[in-house]
Amino acid sequence: MNTQRFINGYAFSAEVNGRSQLGGNSITSNGEVTTARLNVHGIFISAAAMTNGANNTVINTGSIQTASTGDGVRLFTTARGVSNEITNSGSIITAATVAEIRL
Secondary structure, three states: OOOOOOOOEEEEOOOOOOOOOOOOOEEEEEOOOOOOOOEEEEEEEEEEOOOOOOOOEEEEOOOOOOOOOOOOOEEOOOOOOOOEEEEEEEEEOOOOOOEEEOO
C-alpha cells in the first residue's frame, strides 16, 4: 500500500477518528507499506476506551517504511488486564524522529 500522498492518515487503522475504540482488533501486514507525508502511520490501532477482555494484535511480516512524522506501528490503549501484542518479523524503517514501534 502506497500512501505517499496522504497527510494525517494511516495505511492500516482500527478504531481511530471517532470509531468505538473498544478493542478486539487484529491487523496482519505481509506486503509492503510506504508512507511519505506528515502524520501518516503504517499501522495504527487506537483502543483508548477499552475496559476489559478486548485484546489487540498487530503482526508484520512484510515491510513498513514511513517518512516525516509517522510511526511504523502504533498501538495506543489505556486499558489494563488485556493483551496488546505487536509481533514483527519483517522490516520497519522510519525517520529518525519517530518510533518504529510505539506501544
